[in-house]
Amino acid sequence: MDLKDLYRDVIVDHNRHPRNFGKLQPADVHADGHNPLCGDRLTMYANLKGEHITDVKFEGSGCAISVASASLLTEAVKGKTKSEIKELFDDVHTLLTQHDAVVDPARLGKLAALSGVREFPARVKCASLCWHTLNAALDRAAEPVTTE
Amino acid sequence: MNAAVTATRSATALDIAAIRRDFPILHQTVNGKPLVYLDNAASSQRPKSVIEAISRYYEHDHANVHRGVHTLSQRATDAYEGARETIRRFINARDTKEIVFVRGTTEAVNLVAQSFARPGFQAGDEILISALEHHANIVPWQLLRDQVGAVLKVIPINEAGEVDFVEFQKLIGPRTRLLALAHVSNALGTIVPVEKFIKVAKQHGVPVLLDGAQAIPHTAVDVQALGCDFYCFSSHKMLGPTGMGVLYGKRELLEAMPPWQGGGDMILSVTFEKTTFNQLPWKFEAGTPHIAGAIGLATAIDYLETIGMQRIAAYENELLEYATERLSALPGLRIVGTAADKAAVVSFTLDGIHPHDIGTILDTEGVAIRTGHHCAMPVMDFFRVPATARASMSFYNTREEIDRLVAALEHTRQVLG
Numbered sequence: 001m002d003l004k005d006l007y008r009d010v011i012v013d014h015n016r017h018p019r020n021f022g023k024l025q026p027a028d029v030h031a032d033g034h035n036p037l038c039g040d041r042l043t044m045y046a047n048l049k050g051e052h053i054t055d056v057k058f059e060g061s062g063c064a065i066s067v068a069s070a071s072l073l074t075e076a077v078k079g080k081t082k083s084e085i086k087e088l089f090d091d092v093h094t095l096l097t098q099h100d101a102v103v104d105p106a107r108l109g110k111l112a113a114l115s116g117v118r119e120f121p122a123r124v125k126c127a128s129l130c131w132h133t134l135n136a137a138l139d140r141a142a143e144p145v146t147t148e
Numbered sequence: 149m150n151a152a153v154t155a156t157r158s159a160t161a162l163d164i165a166a167i168r169r170d171f172p173i174l175h176q177t178v179n180g181k182p183l184v185y186l187d188n189a190a191s192s193q194r195p196k197s198v199i200e201a202i203s204r205y206y207e208h209d210h211a212n213v214h215r216g217v218h219t220l221s222q223r224a225t226d227a228y229e230g231a232r233e234t235i236r237r238f239i240n241a242r243d244t245k246e247i248v249f250v251r252g253t254t255e256a257v258n259l260v261a262q263s264f265a266r267p268g269f270q271a272g273d274e275i276l277i278s279a280l281e282h283h284a285n286i287v288p289w290q291l292l293r294d295q296v297g298a299v300l301k302v303i304p305i306n307e308a309g310e311v312d313f314v315e316f317q318k319l320i321g322p323r324t325r326l327l328a329l330a331h332v333s334n335a336l337g338t339i340v341p342v343e344k345f346i347k348v349a350k351q352h353g354v355p356v357l358l359d360g361a362q363a364i365p366h367t368a369v370d371v372q373a374l375g376c377d378f379y380c381f382s383s384h385k386m387l388g389p390t391g392m393g394v395l396y397g398k399r400e401l402l403e404a405m406p407p408w409q410g411g412g413d414m415i416l417s418v419t420f421e422k423t424t425f426n427q428l429p430w431k432f433e434a435g436t437p438h439i440a441g442a443i444g445l446a447t448a449i450d451y452l453e454t455i456g457m458q459r460i461a462a463y464e465n466e467l468l469e470y471a472t473e474r475l476s477a478l479p480g481l482r483i484v485g486t487a488a489d490k491a492a493v494v495s496f497t498l499d500g501i502h503p504h505d506i507g508t509i510l511d512t513e514g515v516a517i518r519t520g521h522h523c524a525m526p527v528m529d530f531f532r533v534p535a536t537a538r539a540s541m542s543f544y545n546t547r548e549e550i551d552r553l554v555a556a557l558e559h560t561r562q563v564l565g
Contacts, residue, residue: 015564039533
């Protein structure tokens with residue numbers, strides 16, 4: 001268990017200088033995420049054009065892992081389609097939870113910096129909170145489509 | 149606990165090295181570093197004597213209690229009821245009938261809410277708690293509120309984390325039916341001067357429940373001197389096993405309360421038409437109890453008494469003063485909860501670093517602390533923080549361990565700085 005695996009330079013940098021931080025106004029969709037165990041709260045905002053995410057921002061407060069993960073997420077999903085984001089989420093989830101997981105680094109890009117989190121089981125939820133929150137926001141956007 | 153200050157001199161008589169040898173768990177490395185256990189407010193560790201008493205019971209004396217005529221059942225019953233007497237003496241209750249074994253403080257509070265309050269409280273009746281409370285002394289009253297339409301009123305705290313006595317005097321009134329108060333705050337360490345709250349409550353004829361979970365490991369508790377009606381505490385915070393706790397209640401109140409769980413051991417006779425309930429305290433102990441838990445708790449009390457509660461309080465107060473001084477000197481560190489009278493708990497935040505990250509980094513240095521909301525989310529809301537880091541000391545901790553904590557916090561700053 002090496003601390004440097006968890007707090008890699010990329011993570012420390014994104015925690016100190018989170019990208020796409022702030023409110024997106026107006027936003028097509030947004031959702032709040034809360035991890036009651038540690039008090040992390042964040043809101044994900046996104047604008048959509050058809051299936052594509054054209055812009056995404058987040059705000060809130062949390063630990064270094066949750067802030068860096070949300071920051072990395074915003075960089076990773078911008079311009080992608082909803083189905084591409086679902087695939088990416090699956091990859092990130094595998095990366096965070098499966099010990100011997102082999103995830104193609106080319107698909108993950110900078111998100112690969114989160115691979116150390118799986119050595120710290122108590123911290124997995126910190127890293128996945130933003131992804132669940134974005135999913136909730138996108139599902140909400142999809143609701144009218146599915147119900148009509 | 150005021151004895152802590154006056155008894156400081158005698159604290160030097162504690163042989164900490166010998167005490168530490170009594171706690172096997174302390175002698176290990178965590179992540180390659182000697183363990184520094186500073187999470188005692190969450191749960192303390194066990195001395196060898198407690199572990200051995202539980203083993204000995206299971207190896208030699210175990211059978212069900214209050215049942216058999218055979219030797220083992222008699223031994224188990226004697227040990228279980230003997231434990232009740234040890235606890236009665238420890239908190240100076242008048243009668244063992246006033247000592248009810250439960251799973252912990254949480255169950256004790258729930259028992260009082262459901263068996264004492266629920267049958268008699270009516271819509272509009274008021275329950276007074278403080279803004280310091282652990283969720284275990286909030287949620288049972290919210291459940292009751294929704295069951296009977298009672299009103300939950302909250303005595304505010306000040307910026308130091310002290311319960312506002314002036315506001316309390318304004319809040320208590322003719323509709324107040326119960327005052328339920330923490331004796332010591334788990335999140336901040338504040339020692340609540342419960343004596344003066346009880347005095348006012350008595351003037352209004354209001355019964356008082358004290359949540360003593362954090363007080364009883366660190367100070368001598370005398371329920372008769374306090375004059376409270378109920379006192380609740382957990383075994384695992386005072387060197388005893390988990391899943392064990394005590395509800396002390398004044399006999400006349402317990403006598404009048406209906407049982408809250410039905411089953412074996414709490415009855416005298418059962419037919420399909422009618423059941424006659426057992427006497428106190430067994431009326432409240434349905435089912436086979438945690439016999440080994442009671443024995444372990446009594447052994448823990450023996451251990452505490454061998455050292456002496458006053459000496460424990462005095463030594464822990466020295467540790468608190470040292471930890472407060474060392475931690476305050478760290479740049480960007482803010483101590484949350486600065487009451488004049490505190491148990492050995494230091495809750496804090498570090499500028500720009502989330503408590504969760506502090507907890508993880510300290511763990512890699514072998515230092516165990518609690519991070520989060522400490523089951524006291526309203527306290528966190530009051531101080532406008534999502535969480536704090538909390539170091540909580542016991543009498544087996546040392547100044548050197550506090551130095552290790554400080555060094556690990558400096559390391560945290562380097563990692564995330």
